[in-house]
Each structure stands twice: as structure tokens, then as C-alpha cells.
Amino acid sequence: MTRLYLIRHGKPAAVWGEADDDPGLDGTGQAQARAARDWLMALPAAERPQLVVSSPLRRCRETAEPTAAALGVAVQVDPIVGEIPTPRALAQADRGPWLRRSFQGTWAQIDGDLDYDAWRRDIARAVAARGGTAVFSHYVAINAVISLLAGDDRVLSFRPDHASITVLETDGETLTLVEKGREAATGVL
Incomplete structure (x- = not known):
């Protein structure tokens, strides 16, 4: 088994729902x-x-860059560890209420044009194939992996803090949770 690390991005300069759809990090x-x-x-x-x-x-890229520089490697960008996809017909202004509703239920109950339960399995498979890697991702994507490993169908089963590091092990196909990262109150809800 090889270790891998699932890291939530650091505190952004803006939160979802604000003017900037792709904010970088603030000083914190x-x-x-x-x-x-x-x-x-x-x-x-x-x-x-x-x-x-x-x-x-x-x-995420800005959170990953110091680690990549210290290791002397380039950051590899992979959309599969990105944010939860918003339904195509949903206006950006409606994303916040959609997420809040989604957070209250299970993966199979998320309203949209995607099978979100399959989406979480896809993320877990992609992460399992990345032993020896630091994966910088998002609140919901991390929940996708952790909820699957815990056998918990709730969308929110874990509240990773900014820059929280969750330790996993993989044989290339299966994942084992070694230790959840730091949890904290978050501005997501």
C-alpha cells in the first residue's frame, strides 16, 4: 500500500456565490x-x-504550488478532482441554493443531469490510482471520497477545514482511510 494525501484548498479570497467564479487564495x-x-x-x-x-x-492550484516547488515537480491539473459539476440548466446565481439543498441529502438524491453517485465513485477511482501523490481538491470532492470509504450515502459526512490533509493508502485500485484531516466550521453552509 502506498500513501496519498487529499488536501482541501486554502482559504480563497472570495467564497462561492461572490463575483469571482475562480478566486485565488487570500493571505490566510x-x-x-x-x-x-x-x-x-x-x-x-x-x-x-x-x-x-x-x-x-x-x-487549488495556488495551494498546490508550494508543495510542487518543494518537491521539484510540476503541478498536474486533473479536472476529475475539481468542484462538483453544476447542472447545465442551472444559472450560476442558483448554484448556492442548489448546493445547500444537495448538502441536505444523499448522493443519489442530488437534483441534476448527472449521476452524482457515479461521479463520487469516479473521483475515488481516480484518487486510488494516484499513490504517492498529494491531491489538492475541494470540500465536496473530498466528501465524495470519504463518504464512499465510510459507506455513508450522505453528501456531507466530513467537514474538511481549509488546507486540511486527509491521509489515505492505496494499492492502485482500492483506498483505505488512514486519518481524516482537520475538520472545522466552514463557510460552505
Whole structure:
């Protein structure tokens, strides 16, 4: 089994629903990105990630960059670890209420044009194939993986704080949760 790390992005300069659809990190988020790098680099060499993967969104890429620089690798962008897809017919202004409704139920109950239960399985498969990697992702995508591993069909089964690091192990196909990252109150709800 190989270790891998699922990291929520640092605190963004704006929250979802505000004017900027793809905000970068604020000063606190930048400090959180450096703290995540320091935590990962302090691991024993056998457990330290060798690759860095990020969601395409700026807040994740900016959180990933200090770790990638310390490891001497480029950030690999992978849309599968990105934000939960919004239904095509939904206006951007309606995303917040849609997410709030979605958070109250199960993956199979999410209203939209996508099978969100299949979406969470796709994310878990993609993460399982990335042993030895630090994966920088989002609140809902991390919940997708953790809820699947816990056998919990609720959309929100875990509340990862900004720059929270969840430790997993993989054999390339299956995932095992070693330790959940830090949980905290969040502005998501």
C-alpha cells in the first residue's frame, strides 16, 4: 500500500456565490498552503508524496504550488478532482441554493443531469490510482471520497477545514482511510 494525501484548498479570497467564479487564495490561504507544504515535507521520505495533482481551479492550484516547488515537480491539473459539476440548466446565481439543498441529502438524491453517485465513485477511482501523490481538491470532492470509504450515502459526512490533509493508502485500485484531516466550521453552509 502506498500513501496519498487529499488536501482541501486554502482559504480563497472570495467564497462561492461572490463575483469571482475562480478566486485565488487570500493571505490566510497562502499561509495555509505553505503550512501544508511544510507538513508534507516533514514526512519520512518513504511516505512523502512524489507527485502533485490539482483541481483546475485557481485556489487549488495556488495551494498546490508550494508543495510542487518543494518537491521539484510540476503541478498536474486533473479536472476529475475539481468542484462538483453544476447542472447545465442551472444559472450560476442558483448554484448556492442548489448546493445547500444537495448538502441536505444523499448522493443519489442530488437534483441534476448527472449521476452524482457515479461521479463520487469516479473521483475515488481516480484518487486510488494516484499513490504517492498529494491531491489538492475541494470540500465536496473530498466528501465524495470519504463518504464512499465510510459507506455513508450522505453528501456531507466530513467537514474538511481549509488546507486540511486527509491521509489515505492505496494499492492502485482500492483506498483505505488512514486519518481524516482537520475538520472545522466552514463557510460552505
